[in-house]
Structures are given as C-alpha cells and as structure tokens.
Amino acid sequence: MTAVDFSAFVDELATLSGAAILPFFRSSLAASDKNEGGLFDPVTEADRASEVVMRKRIREVFPHHGIVGEEFGSENADAEFVWVLDPIDGTKAFISGLPLWGTLIGLSRNGSAAYGMMNQPFTKERFFGDGGKATLKSPQGERTLKTRSCASLKDATLSSTSMTMFNAKEAEAFRRVEAAARLTRFGYDCYAYCMVAAGFMDLVIEANLKPYDVVALIPIIEGAGGIMTTWDGKPATEGGQIIAAGDKLIHAEALALLNR
C-alpha cells in the first residue's frame, strides 16, 4: 500500500473533523466564555470532538494502525503506520476568531512522515502532500504547491507564531535570523507553513513543537520542494526546534545563524 492510497481516506477524515469543529468556531458560546476555570471551553470541546471522530474512523478502517493525538494520547504507536493528529493547531487563533488555525492530519510510516494534510474548514482550503508532490484544493480550484526560490535571507519573508514559544536562548537565535531577513511576520500557526509550500513566504522558525504539530506539515513542505528539519538539521518528525524553508540555500543560511 503506497501513501497515495490514503488520500481519499484523509479527505474523509478532514470532512468529518471539519464538521465536528465548525459549530464551535465563532460561536456565541466561544465569545462569551471568559473563565479559565469555567465549565465549558469551546475550543477544548471542538478539539476533543474532532479527534474523537477521526480516531473512531481510523480504528474502523485501519484497526492495526497506531494513533498519536494531541488530546487523547498514543495507542499502538510502534505500528508500521501511525496517524498523527492535531485537531486544532492554532487554538489561540481559533478563540480570537481568526481563520488561520487548521486540522493537522499526518501519517507516518516506520517513523517517517509519509502523508499530511492541513485542513482549514472555514476557508475550505485543504493543503496536502506526500513528500513528492503537494497540492491545494479550495473553492478557487486545485493548484500544485511549489516553494519559491530565495537564495538569500536578505530577500526572505520569515514567520513564527509567537516569540512566547521561545526560551531566552532560542529568542536570541531567532532574532539573529530576523535581523537578516527582509520581512518578519508573527501569528499564523500551521497556515504559515502552507504559505511557504505555496511560495508566498520563505521561512518558518519555531520551537517547543510536538510531533502532532509537525508530522502532517513535513510531506507538504517537502512535496512542494522545500525542506523541514530541526535547528540542528535532523529530521523534524519529533518536533522541538523546527525550521521550514522553501529554498535549501536560506535553510542553510538560517541554520548557521541559529547555531552561531
């Protein structure tokens, strides 16, 4: 079974999870909940409802596959195929009403990221890839995703979700890259990686990520011609300090600055 065979199934998971989440997005419940200790937290409810429905469907169709999810932990995680799920990547964007969160559906095979989708059900955009190819399907049509070439940081658009994800040393390293980049923008979670894949940004640098934050994005970035590793150039699958670049030249330039 090749990774390609899974694309229809991932589409099905995206449809199910989107239907589970959307009733909670920009709901009046979401807007009125201001208590951290309150009984009802809409984003957590949406997160859980989405992961439950995906887990259920995976168990039905692929009972021997493993599952690693943000909300309900790991099961059978040493299987050949493991689904790596983040039902809502970008919960802070979600609660702020911004359509930049996404559902990350990743599939790893023998520990390598094999297939991934970022589903944004509000804008109806699905970014997906298998490491060899990456595609965006949306109401505007279907297009092949291709990173753009960018030979030097001085021409690069850099992005990161928030400085608050970095410790002091990481923040200093990030600032060195920022100082060399043409433009830096914060605030876009998984959407920023997809904009690198689409060739509209050049670089995402983040830290403190979990496997479910990255496994779905690696086959999209790599399928579009980019590269995604840890800050020390190792495979990104375990998360941690992550860099995604559209062009190998600025990946190398940024790594040198991060590790100086």
Place this chain on the structure above:
Amino acid sequence: MTAVDFSAFVDELATLSGAAILPFFRSSLAASDKNEGGLFDPVTEADRASEVVMRKRIREVFPHHGIVGEEFGSENADAEFVWVLDPIDGTKAFISGLPLWGTLIGLSRNGSAAYGMMNQPFTKERFFGDGGKATLKSPQGERTLKTRSCASLKDATLSSTSMTMFNAKEAEAFRRVEAAARLTRFGYDCYAYCMVAAGFMDLVIEANLKPYDVVALIPIIEGAGGIMTTWDGKPATEGGQIIAAGDKLIHAEALALLNR
C-alpha cells in the same frame, strides 16, 4: 440623505474593488516577484487598480463628494461627504498569501466617520457599520456584530499588526499594556479590528496610522458597541496612535498605561 442610504453603494464599491484585486492575490506573478526595484509589483498594481475603479464610480454617482485615497491622494477633501479609501490594508499579509488584508471603504461627513466597510473578497466577508449598528455578511450568513464585555486587561486579548510600527517610546508604552493583558497576538491588520467588533478579541493598539487606515473601521467598532480613539482619547479620524476596544473599561485601563 442619511448614512444608511450609502450601504448599497458601498456594497457596489466592494464588489468592484474585489474584482479588481483578486486576480493579483496569490497569483504566480505575485509569488515570483522578488525585486524591490522590479518593473511589476503585483500588490501595487492591485492597490491602484482597486482605487481607480472605486474613484471612478464615486465620481460618476456622487460628483460633489470628496475622495481621500492611499494611492492617488485627495480631491475635494473639504466637501460635506468624503470617501476615505484604502484599497489594500495589509499589503504585507497580501504578498505573504494570507487572507487577512482588506479593502477599507470609509465615508466621513463633516469630518466625522459616518459609514465604513472592511471587505475581504477572498473569504467573502464584509464587515460594515454606521456607528449605531455593525454587521458581518459572509457565505455563512449575516450576523450583527457586538463587542464582548471585558472589564479588566487581565482577561483581555490584545492585538497589533507589528512592533515595527512603533517608535521606541511607543513600543515601551505598548509593552506596558501587553504585560497586563491575558494574551497578545500580532499580525492581523484590519482583520483584528473586525474581530474586536465581533467580540472575539478585546483590544487593538497601533501607531503611525493614516486616516485611510481608520475611517472605515471607526463606524464598525462603534456600531458594534466599542470605542476607538487616539492614545490621548481624541477622535481617531486623523489616524496616528490608535486604540480600539470592545469595552470602555479596558479602553480606560489601557489609556492609563499608555500614557503613564
């Protein structure tokens, strides 16, 4: 003629400007252009095409009205009614492929902001208001916009497009509010003001704004029950240092911190 009479005309301007801009958004031309000194700058082309089409229509229908636009300056700016236009607010989001830019169509009457729309043609969302009421029309339907109550900065979500818009003293002032807020997010341009109007964020604090950055947003924020002023509590219509809040209580609390 009351402000209400203009709503159909503003809808027409939004349709015209959206049609002028969208061919340039995420176009391969936009992606491939990396030369600051290049002959073709897609976002500038889109900006100009959009403003041209709006100016033309305004002149046809309301030849005695004034127009102030980002790209083509002012004409008849001391008329009773003046249209205040920013064809693409958020050009950096635009070139980065992010659907958070918007076309700002404002109408001031005798110097006061009377009617405004933020049109996001990619997500097909139109946020508009007249100071007494504010509405969102989108493919998801039509909803009245209402800010949420937030009595204290410690419960507030704060937003600002980028720290780079502040000078050193302004950055220090902003950091005082940020330290008191529950959550701060960067990167959303005009979209952040609309999320305050919709009750998903509480506060936007920015600086160095122009009249065309704010006139369209004031009747939306105020129509939703919020407040938008300069950092010293004066009318926001001229731009400069701007604060928009969903609740008067945190507006006052933030002003005290900004001016300490």
